Amino acid sequence: MEIELKDVEHLAGLARIVVSDTEKELLRHDLGEILAYVSQIKEVTAELGPAKAGELHNVMRDDAEPHEAGLFTEELIAAAPSRDGNRVLVKKIL
Amino acid sequence: MDISSLTIKKAHELLVNKEITARELVEHFLKEAHTKSELNAYREIFDDALASADAAQKMLDAGTGTLLTGIPIALKDNILMKGKIASASSKMLEHYRATYDAHVVARLRDAGAVFLGRTNMDEFAMGSSTENSAFGVTKNPHDLSRVPGGSSGGSASAIASGTVLGALGSDTGGSIRQPAAFCGVVGLKPTYGAVSRSGLIAMASSLDQIGPLAKTVEDAKIIFDVIKGKDPLDSTSYPDNFPHKENKKPKVIGVPVDFVRMKGVDPEVLRNFDASIAKMKNAGYEIRDISLPSLAHGLSVYYILMPAEVSSNLARLDGVRYGFHADGTNLLGDYARSRGEGFGREVRRRILLGTYVLSSGYHDEYYGRASAVREMLRLDLQKAFEGVDIIATPTTPTAAFKIGEKTNDPLQMYLADIFTVSVNIAGVPAISIPSGFIEEGGSKLPLGIQFIAPSFGEEALFDAGGDFEKVRGF
Secondary structure (H helix, E strand, O other), rough: OOOHHHHHHHHHHHHHOOOOOOHHHHHHHHHHHHHHHHHHHHHHHOOOOOOOOOOOOOOOOOOOOOOOOOOOOOHHHHHHEEEEEEEEEEOOOO | OOOHEEEEEHHHHHOOOOOOHHHHHOOOOOOOHHHOOOOOEEEOOOOOOOOOOHHHHHHHHHHHOOOOOOOOEEEEEEEEOOOOEEOOOOHHHOOOEEOOHHHHHHHHHHHOEEEEEEEEEOHHHEEEEEEEEOOOOOOOOEOOEEEOOOHHHHHHHHHHOOOOOEEEEOOOOOOHHHHHHHHEEEEOOOOOOOOOOOOEEOOOOOOOOOOEOOOOOOHHHHHHHHHOOOOOOOOOOOOOOEEEEOOOOEEEEEEEHHHHHOOOOOOOOOOOHHHHHHHHOOOOOOOEEEEEHHHHHHHHHHHHHHHHHHHHHHHHHHOOOOOOOOOOOOOHHHHHHHHHHHHOOHHHHHHHHHHHHOOOOOOOOOOHHHHHHHHHHHHHHHOOOOOOOOOEEEOOOOOOOOOOOOOOHHHHHOOOOOOHHHHHHHHHEEEEEEEEEEEEOOEEEEEEEEEEOOOOOOOHHHHHHHHHHHOOOE
């Protein structure tokens, strides 16, 4: 599996990860090797059925008994790197 | 009295008979954990452990104690405990404090267990050696120049070095069983859905499962019995009344001969495995050779599905809502710098790999096909269990390797999980039990044998595992 530097750059962009130039070269090599290994699954000749869901069905809980509003707000907002009152603060995008 | 070598069961008896207090027990292990800090098994030793010990003593005195009341337990660093840091051994979550208890923590707390500390691991549970921890490698107490396995290496090393009586780990592809084998302790990967994952920092959600590490099969069962069961906060956890097969005593052990004897398995490991199987035969088990060719595809399936799930699960870590933040020139720059600098090299590698196998044009070829092969593997195992009660393999292809030996070769590192990943792919339970030692470079290194059972067959694993402990000869 041939992976090129521009593939690594594209993937890093999709994944929102800054990668240094030296690491790009390492990743190109590693991803190529790993993809070559996992491509073994293409050699499976048996007829494959569809992937199935597990044995549990309709597992969503009832949409009922909501907790009191604001109960967890302070704890959760406190974990954010920057806040503005009860809001998570991010850079302007428009 | 040699407190360090106690089992949970024996410590419980001493507590109930008032031969030791919970405070004395916990004080001893706190001291041991601090003394053996060179192992780097712990990320933190909790300063409120003695207060918990006193609370446990009150339960014991009131007669409301359980088998775990007053027993020191360590938690892997990816399991949330309200108010404590849970960092997944990543710079990304170095200062993150949990805002709620994981289900397993609440269960253990209710049972009166004493949380001694949180243990080191491969970052976000990605690795087989703890070398991927952002906070330094954990050492194997049997040979300090070797890895303890991973990713739950801190938990395994902590028990093997006598600094705690039991621990929780998480197992996505072998992360409980492989370190258990390398450190000479017992490790159980329960059936998928047997234990709630609520409060476990997710790696690959269709494979992750929390389970116990302990010194004996009996101790592992004691912890498992407390943490298992339905939790409304994990919709994949099974209801307690789910129709299970009746628990019958296992009699027939299947050995997938071709798989066990594949290339790359240390001949000493095979010798130990064959001897272990012979002992089980002498103990009255019927041994049957079986053929399970689909097991050979386990690792390929795993290294497609797991990174795919990793790349989506870890998307939530963006430097905005919690965790590490690095400033960029705009919001996109904030994301990319926070993730680039907050995640370590192996995590970045797996996210990119997952992004690749899920990307347009490759999705069917990789993710789609791997999902279909997963179903084939699951059905093949199910069929094999029509003829045998449990399946046995070595837990690992080699004994513990040297620190640094595989760090520059990810594929070699991944091969350390060759015997364990298929269990997660099929969702069935498996246990690793110490099976002996090999001499390497002047050290006696532990090995493990793995027993695999059909879904919800944990009791069969405890039965066969208990029998193996009696006949293994040490």
